[in-house]
Amino acid sequence: MRDISPDQTIILAKxxxxxxxxxxxxxxxxxxxxxLIIHQIQAERGASCLYLASAGQRFGKERSEIIEKNQSLELQFREALQRHLSHNNQVDAKQLTLISWILLGFDQLKSLRHQVTLHKISFPDCIQSFNRFIGSLISLIFDITDNAVNSQISTYLLALYNLVQGKEFAGQERAVGSYMFGSGHIQQEHQHKLLELIALQERHFELFSQFGGNPLQKAWTASKDTSTHHLHQQYRDKLTHAKDGQAVQAHDGDAWFELCSQRLSDIWHMQCQLINGMHDMLETLVSNAKSDLAKTRQYLEKMRRHPATLDSAFFNLSIPVENAYTFLAHDNQHPYPMESIVSLLQQQSQQIAEIENELSETKKALAERKQIERAKGVLMSTLGISEVEAYKVMRSTAMEQNRKIIDVADNILAKQKSPSPRH
Known part of the structure; x- marks a missing residue:
């Protein structure tokens, strides 16, 4: 059996x-x-809430049509999941556990739908039940993003996660606002929830804009300067600026629902645009990688025809091969000038180093997000405050101390781990 060689392993690497x-x-x-499943479950949540709010007088037919479509989509989800698992044997225990929760949610959707049909569930519990299921799906997107191995695709996925999460909070805003208009008067509890949802949207849409690239940044900015956006803001103001117990016009609920639905539809179109860009990027990356493999094969074949090029460059101390095999990004050293395996390896190492360097920036953003979420959880638990209030505490602390919010989050978590002083 022929010994394995450097040219064989470089081909295998590619x-x-x-x-x-x-x-x-x-x-x-x-x-x-x-x-797509999240988008459709959001539509079902909206129809189900209006069906309950109208005591079954409205949205019955629309709800039935959405449910029928969603049942077909569930099969599509399971097929896509099967492909994902069969082609990726590195899916870890955490992701599989998340998937288990989602499959359990799918299994129990029939019972939830039956409760809605029979009016055996309250309006708030209906919203919360759908929120829980959608939240599990969004958590899976985040976990997949966290495990992506390509920097460009990881950035796309990070933008997508924040867009989908922001859209979910916009969907919850639609439901809470519809409930407030439907009740005919303002309740401070729901008003505070609405303000919280608005703040959460702003944070996630800001991150989406940061990672989504210039075309989507421009599209997002343009979406804020439309008549639909301005009218939606006016209805928002009616709900958020009113006094506790103040009457609101129930018929405004229809206009509110339509404006929110149009907004969700616009966000959905951006989501589709983002996904199409991600697919196009992957096609380009695969095509380039296959082209690179073909050129490498030709390069090695050319060297085999000229054995003199197979020199002893590894032990030529004037060539900084250490920069290559330690994978230092942005290496300014000139590659070995001769056509040889060393030159090829230097080029390959530099490509990998640059990919890893770019990926580390995205991973850093993901890691910071997880730390901030953990710190928020600590504050919510210890101070008995909401998610938005916890974030405000962290943000104001960061501004007062002229520090980054991630540093404040790290400090909160460090204090939690430290043992309490004995008195």
Whole structure:
């Protein structure tokens, strides 16, 4: 049996890179399906809430049609999940556990729908039940983003996660506002919830804009300067600026619902645009990787025909190969000038180093988000405050101390781990 050689392993490395990208393509197809399911479950939540609010007099037919469509989508989800799992044997225990929760939610959707049909569930509990299921789906998108192995796709996924999460809070805003208009008067409890949802949207849409790239940034900015946006803001003001117990016109609920639905539809179109961009990027990356593999094969074949190029450059101390095999990004050293395996390896190492460097920036953003979420949880638990209030405490502390919010979050978590002083 022939000994394995450097040229064989460099070819294998490039083949593995192509396999990673192809697995990622299947994975992003799964994420696309998750996004579609979330969009449709949000539509079902809206129809179900209006059905309950009208005591079954409205949205019965629309709700039935949405449910029928969602049952078909559930099969689509399970098929996409099967492809994802069969092509990716590195799905870890955390992601599989998240998937288990989601499958349990799907299994019990029939019972929830039956309760809605028979008016055996309250309006707030209906909203919360759908919120819980959608939240589990969004958590899966975040976990997949956290495990992505390509910096460009990871950035797309991070933008997508924040857009989907912001859209979910916009959907909850629609439901809470519809309930307030439907009740005919303002309740401070629901008003505070609405303000919280608005603040949460702003945070996630800001991050979406940050990671989504210039075209989507421009589209997002343009969406804020439309008549629909301004009219939606006027109805928002009616709900958020009113006094506790103040009467509101119930018929305004129809206009509110339509404006919110149009807004959700506009966000959905951006989501589709983002996913299409991600698919296009993956196609380009796979095509480039296959082209690179073909050129490498030709390069190695050329060297085999000229054995003199197979020199002993590894032990030529004037060549900084350490920069290559320690994978230092942005290496300014000139590559080995001769056509040789060393030159090829230097180029390959530099490509990997740059990919890892770019990916680390996205991973840093994800890690910071997780730390901030954990710190918020600590404040919510210890101070008995809401998520938005916890974030405000962290943000104001950061501003007062002229520090980054991640530093404040790290400090909160460090204090939690430290043992309390004995008195």
């Amino acid at each position: 083949m593995r890179h192509i396999e990673e990208l192809e697995r990622l393509s299947i994975c992003t197809g799964f994420v696309e399906t998750i996004g």
